Amino acid sequence: MEEQFKVRYADRMNQLPPYLFGMINKMKMEKRWKGDDVIDLGMGNPMDPTPGPVTDKLCEVASDPKIHRYPVAGGMKNLKREIALYYERNYKVELTGEDDVICTIGSKEGLSHLCLALLGPGDTVLTHAPAFPIHVYAAVIAGANVLRIPITTEDIFLEQINGMCKSLYPCPKLLMLNFPHNPTGALASKEFFAEVVKLAKKYKFMVINDFAYSKITFDGYVAPSFLEVPGAMDVGVEFGSFSKSYNMAGWRLGYCVGNVDMIGGLSKIKGYYDYGIFSAIQVAGIVAMRDCDAQISEQVEVYQKRRDFFCDGLTKMGWEVDVPKAGMFLWVKIPEPYCQMGSIKFSIEMMHRANVALAPGAGFGEEGEGYLRLALVENENRVAQALKQMRRALKEIDGEIEAGTFELAP
Numbered sequence: 001m002e003e004q005f006k007v008r009y010a011d012r013m014n015q016l017p018p019y020l021f022g023m024i025n026k027m028k029m030e031k032r033w034k035g036d037d038v039i040d041l042g043m044g045n046p047m048d049p050t051p052g053p054v055t056d057k058l059c060e061v062a063s064d065p066k067i068h069r070y071p072v073a074g075g076m077k078n079l080k081r082e083i084a085l086y087y088e089r090n091y092k093v094e095l096t097g098e099d100d101v102i103c104t105i106g107s108k109e110g111l112s113h114l115c116l117a118l119l120g121p122g123d124t125v126l127t128h129a130p131a132f133p134i135h136v137y138a139a140v141i142a143g144a145n146v147l148r149i150p151i152t153t154e155d156i157f158l159e160q161i162n163g164m165c166k167s168l169y170p171c172p173k174l175l176m177l178n179f180p181h182n183p184t185g186a187l188a189s190k191e192f193f194a195e196v197v198k199l200a201k202k203y204k205f206m207v208i209n210d211f212a213y214s215k216i217t218f219d220g221y222v223a224p225s226f227l228e229v230p231g232a233m234d235v236g237v238e239f240g241s242f243s244k245s246y247n248m249a250g251w252r253l254g255y256c257v258g259n260v261d262m263i264g265g266l267s268k269i270k271g272y273y274d275y276g277i278f279s280a281i282q283v284a285g286i287v288a289m290r291d292c293d294a295q296i297s298e299q300v301e302v303y304q305k306r307r308d309f310f311c312d313g314l315t316k317m318g319w320e321v322d323v324p325k326a327g328m329f330l331w332v333k334i335p336e337p338y339c340q341m342g343s344i345k346f347s348i349e350m351m352h353r354a355n356v357a358l359a360p361g362a363g364f365g366e367e368g369e370g371y372l373r374l375a376l377v378e379n380e381n382r383v384a385q386a387l388k389q390m391r392r393a394l395k396e397i398d399g400e401i402e403a404g405t406f407e408l409a410p
Helices: 011-015 020-033 052-062 077-091 106-118 133-141 154-167 190-203 260-273 279-291 293-316 343-354 380-403
Strands: 101-104 124-129 145-150 174-177 206-210 236-241 254-258 329-333 371-375
Touching: 011 133, 020 343, 052 279, 077 101, 077 254, 077 279, 101 106, 101 260, 106 133, 106 206, 106 236, 106 254, 106 260, 124 133, 124 154, 133 145, 133 174, 145 154, 154 190, 174 190, 190 206, 236 260, 254 260, 293 329, 293 380, 343 371, 343 380
Parallel strands: 124 145, 124 174, 174 206, 206 236
Antiparallel strands: 101 254, 236 254, 329 371
16 A cells, blocks of 8 residues: 655754744634624734825836836845935934845844854854744744743843853854834833943854834833944844834835844845845835835824723723833733633633634743733724723623633633
């Protein structure tokens, strides 16, 4: 009898857990296909429109047949120059716009490919915990080991970096940062970045800062760039994205700036993997950076109002909420007794009973267990409806707990 053919995955696939957010999104879409109105508070997927001048420029440029050819893989020269001007205008950081800037298909792609260029078996990466999955698994896919440092205070975080570098051999090769932080909303100061640069030079590790939420800041807070710190360009790079600031998530346009050798490695890898971003999108990106600062400010006001409304609603439900100063999420602890069921089961229950999609904290690592990440993408009316449906679902669960028909344990 002929042996049945079986696909054999690479060993690296064994190190990748099921993508939890993909599972939640699949459940959401299945319910929507059945006609359910699921309110999505789980995914940081902007629902507000891209600025009009950006979409107008895309349509104008896309009609030119010459634009339909392969683009320059590392980004159009004019877009790279605009990114350099953006950094000079916002952070007083001087970039040439040539070898120190590269355009990427969103920051997630660029970060992943950079890890392939920098890391391999035997290398160690330090990052924070909880963590957005790609900040861990980009390194894992590249073959590296990842050590996670719980986010607490800046001083403790720096002490732990120093201690790990002292005790590990070989020394960690890379520190992966993400400030403002997804999912917790934690912030970093210029003083913190300055100490990171000192440690990087002392222990010879590289630094990546994912700066995707650079402009989504509230209450007068301004997020510093890692590259503002003297010497940062010697040890690291920073990723930025058009997804959040300009509501261009589906456009897949991002960039990496900083150390020319690190960017050179990313450029070499990308040369084998992709042909870059559609030129019309890149031209539209120039318009976004050059002409749409006012639209960013308007969008931030929208997010801040949603944040305040959402936090007020949760507080009235008896939930403890830390009001974030940056990012487009709330990071909230599930209250008792529901915390006992775990964040995944809680999210599934809310999906089925309340038609509300949430991001379980466990999706950001074991340190996120007991928490939820709630996106600020829906308007106040939808948020109010989501909270109403959640209250009703929790009341239903309370009745089942009292009757002994609901098992809290996950």
